[in-house]
Amino acid sequence: MSKFLIIDGNSLMYRAYFALPDLMNSEGLHTNAIYGFSMMLIKLLDEEKPDYIAVAFDKKAPTFRHKEYSAYKGTRQSMPEELIEQVDILKDVINAFNIKTIEIEGFEADDIIGTVSKIASENGLKVLIVTGDRDALQLVSDGVKVKICKKGITQMEEYDEKAVIERYEVTPRQFIDLKGLMGDKSDNIPGVPNIGEKTAIKLIKEFGSIENVLMNTDKLKGKIRENIENNTEMAVLSKKLATIERNVPIEIDLSEYQMKDYDREKLIDLFEKLEFTSLINDLKKDADDIREVKEWPVRDFKYVRELLKREDTVSFYPLILEGEVKAVSFATDDEIFFVEVDDYEEFKLLDNEKFALICHDIKDFFVNLSYHGIELKCKFYDTAIMTYLLNPSESNYDIGRVLKKYLKEDIPNIEDILGKGKSKKSYDDIDKKLLIDYLCATASKLSKLKDKLMSFIKEMEMEELLNNVELPLVEVLKSMEVYGFTLDKDVLKDLSKEIDEKTDKIIKDIYDAAGYEFNINSTKQLSEFLFDKLNLPAIKKTKTGYSTDMEVLVELMPYNEIVGEIIEYRQLMKLKSTYIDGFIPIMDKDDKVHSTFKQIVAATGRISSTEPNLQNIPARDEFGRRIRKAFISSFQGGYIVSADYSQIELRVLAHLSEDEKLIESFLNNEDIHLRTASEVFKIAPEKVTGEMRRRAKAVNFGIVYGISDYGLSRDLKISRKEAKEYIDNYFDRYKGVKNYIDSVVKFARENGYVTTILNRRRYIPEINSKNYNQRSFGERMAMNTPIQGSAADIIKMSMVKVYNELKARSLKSKLILQIHDELIVDTSPDEVEIVKDLLKTIMENVIKLRVPLVVDIGCGKNWYDAK
DNA sequence: GTTCTCACG
DNA sequence: ACGTACGTGAGAACA
Known part of the structure; x- marks a missing residue:
């Protein structure tokens, strides 16, 4: 006999939500209810192997029960915000399982289940109802079983008629009568006062139903009789409220609910978004089809x-x-x-x-x-x-x-x-x-x-991007990888020694300050030291404890001298482990490192670098920067020539937005941050202070990242209000930028994607999300991607041209690295001037924008000196 | 395997 | 009221 599995969606969703800790994906979306529900669903499908399946959900509108009794479910807390945001996605997940959901105006999931189970039963199907709510036990009959969540999300109890009678001493039908007498706190069904489970069971066992109890009150005595006689209406109403409607007016075509294979692609996509790694792996294993192994020549x-x-x-x-x-x-x-x-x-x-x-x-x-x-x-x-x-x-x-x-x-x-x-x-x-x-x-x-x-x-009109940029780039990246970057082992070793000496002293100081030894690299042990031993104020929390990151440590500096040493220790350890110890073992016999460049990773169109990542070699901090002294030319007496685009992202912004002021600034080759300061603070350029310029620079960064007052205020450590003023002033002065940003967000909202100068495309589904965080994130992506992505387009074009030119002219010098706005050429001593010239000419003229592209060239015996 | 921290543009 | 700046990769600790 075929089996129909029908699930109470709301009930299981709530159960999952409360049973699991507060899970979140990296976008800040809560996921525990979806995760728990998915686990339960997968387990059920696996164990029950149903032939038909449906998931019923409540519909928001008031049900007939509310009309009957206005206080119905009156004590019920409204759904928590963290659960609300999961509901629609959960339905998407169910949908990706190719399972139909049913919701009907004016009825609860229970009623739908009651009706569908009745129809399925009448059509000769076995029915299994899964819910967390014991009310459903009234639906149990010959051929209809109910599975109830016990605790957690994996334990369930199955009830057939016999099991109901064993457990509650009444038949499934009498379960309603029981509830009519007892009432139900959670649904705010009143019942008869002072009658609890014990009395109710006794009465129903004796009389069979509420109606019969009411007709025979003369056989009762004392308080029980009094209570019942005074509340006959309540009892009848309560029974009515507790009764699951089994004749909801719906057309059910059973064939629509037949089990289908889940939509693998859709489900994996959703699970990836939700970051359910283990479930994805299960799916993948699961799909090891019983595929026939073919014979091939x-x-x-x-x-x-x-x-x-x-x-x-x-x-x-x-x-x-x-x-x-x-x-x-x-x-x-x-x-x-x-x-x-x-x-x-x-x-x-x-x-x-x-x-x-x-x-x-x-x-x-x-x-x-x-x-x-x-x-x-x-x-x-x-x-x-x-x-x-x-x-x-x-x-x-x-x-x-x-x-x-x-x-x-x-x-x-x-x-x-x-x-x-x-x-x-x-x-x-x-x-x-x-x-x-x-x-x-x-x-x-x-x-x-x-x-x-x-x-x-x-x-999508990306043929040129493909043929002129991305495909030719493959050879360029190949060449960069194979050629590699030469390192000077002695420089690394000297630096390593210097770091060891410094850290030895720092470690001693820290242990002295603590009075005991601990692993300073461990955030857990470090926070014990800082926040328990030293009693310093905990500034911010992470998922697992107190944060000890740079921002926190800087704030703690004034409290204790040792904090400064911890910061220094951190910096030195990072340098040593990542850039020295991490590099030495991967150097080949020629003392070269060969990074792998990834062309299909970054969503904006940038390339990325791994094993080792040569795109994050220290540069900002002077001490760390010294690592770059180890990066040298492979040529005897050769040079490292570096060519970087000056302000490429802001120039791209000027081009895309056609903002008059921004364009004018670049045409006049102004100090762009100074000009922005003068605009935002509304003063003459010569009156702009260093601090103002610094802040204006942050504003410019913010514009490129997709600005928010919150982000800017955090970065500059100023109030939200002040940050907002900066932004308002900026947009007031740079109206073209404002219009552009608004229009790109609007475009994304209407089309679901944004594009770059070369028509590279990125979809931004988050932009229409109902969740504020997700939507804001989408808006920032919409603002940032055309800028970052167009800059990526431009330098990629340059790479292809530079590579081809070096090759065409049979130069020995080689393009060996790209760092988003910078190209590095390992240069033979006799080719230095040619290479410098070639880089500047190609890079500045690779594309014609509304503003000039400017390239700064540096040259030195090593990467440090090539600035 | 996940979390935290930090390096770059 | 909400609560994140955009895009990456890697090492160490911890579970």
Whole structure:
């Protein structure tokens, strides 16, 4: 017999909300109710394997019970704010499970459940009701069971008729009579005064129903009789209120509630947004379909050579493992096959300008080949980059996800084949049949994927961005990675020694001050010292305790001398662990470090740098800056040439906003922060003080970040009111900026996305959120992304041009690093002037804006001196 | 694996 | 009344 599972959505949602601690995602959205509900739902689906399913919710409008009895649920607290914001998202989650929700005006979830269970029962289905509310026990009958949450979110108790009678000594139908007599505090159902569970059970067992009790009050005695006779109306009303309506006027087409597979993509997206990592992993495991392993032909490179004579475009998917390309798959319209790699020289047959590969996230392959001395001139499409352009906010662009999303196709899960973490397999241990299946299945779909993505790219007018910037950039980044940045080990060692000596002394001082030794790196132990031992005031809290960050420590400085030493210790430790100890082991035999540049990570279009991150080498603090002395040229007697865009983001803002004053400032090559100070503080430029300029600079930053008075006041440590005045003054003086910001937010609200100068796009779903925080966040993203993203567009164009120019002129000097508004070229001593000139010319003229682009060039024996 | 802190533009 | 400045990555501690 088929089973219909019907869930009381409100009840379980509340249960989850109260049972779990206050969870939050990084955007500040509370998630505990959604998380708990999802856990319960997954468990139920797994255990019950229903054939039909529905979730019922209350509807806000007053129900017939309120009309009957105005005080109904009168004592009920209104839903907490933290739960309200979860309701709609929870419904989205349920929806992503492909489960229908039912809500009906004027009825509670209970009534819907009563009605649906009745209909399902009449149609010969078994029914299981899941709720946290014992009232539902009245619905139990032959074929209808009720599951009630016991405690927490995982423990439940199942009731059939027998179980109800055992537990409550009355039948399910009599459960209503029971409640009519007892009343119900939580629903504010009055019942009969002074009759509790014990008496009620006794009466109902004896008389069978409230009506029968009322007709036979003469058989009762004393207080009980008195109470009942004086409250007959109450008893009847209470029973009515407690009775679940089983004839709600709805049409139920059972077939609509048949269990379907959940919408994997949608659910994973939602869970990612909610940051339910463990649930995502469960889903992924769960989807290890009972997929048939196909057999594919295994060929060799000789065969590939023949193939390339016939085809000018071939799909291609490599497996890189243990630092080597172990195997590859090829696919055309006509054939798909696997090739094992035993000689890198074979790849040279791909070195052909006339011929194109279709691949997914191909840079690593090119990098690997380059380390083996092989450079391929072939054209290529990269479906990962294309997918990134279509939506740069995805958390990753794994081929499996992309194929699922755009082609609704499944391929095997790579982690199952290669293993992960501790159980990661070596190439020889991999099941070849599974591997071949994976590589070939993937390659076989790339062409279709590329066509589909390309049609979207064209639709969104990002073809030029793709072809002129992002795809050519792959080779540039490859070259930067492979070439690397040379470090001077001795400089690092000397600095390390200096740091050790300083920290030794500081550690002693801190231990002396404490009177005991502890781990200063531990925020927990440090806060014990600061806030318990020294009794310093705790300034702010973190999720887990008191904060000990820089801002707090600076505030604590006046209280105790040791705080200053803690700050210094922190700075020194950071320098040592991240930039010295972190770098030495990753230097190669030539004392170079090779970062990996990520092209499909940052949602604004920037590139990022990892292992090591060369984009966050200390610069602001003088001591930390000395690390840069270790970054030197690879050339004997060579130079580091640095070229950075001056105020690129504000120039982009001037261009986008067409603000007259801002444009004028840049045309006249003014000190931009000074000018802003003069405007905001409404005084002559020569009267602007250093402090005013500093504040104006913060205002300019704020404008770029998507300003708020709160953020500015925090940064400048001024009142909200004062911050607001600055902002108002700014917008009053820079009307073009104001108009631009308003219009970009409006555009985002209406279209759901914003764009950059090169038409790069970022979606901002948060902008229409009902949650204030989320919406504000969306608005700031809408303001910031066109600015940050356009700056990224510009420097990316420059990178491609600089790289190509260095190459075209056969210069030895190499572009080795980009830091968002700055390019670094490792320069041969005989090419210094050429490189400086080339950088300045290309970068300043790479695009024509309404204001000039200005590039400052620095040059030195090391990165520190290149300023 | 998550949290805190801090490095950069 | 609400409560965050935008975009990244990495090391250490802790659970």
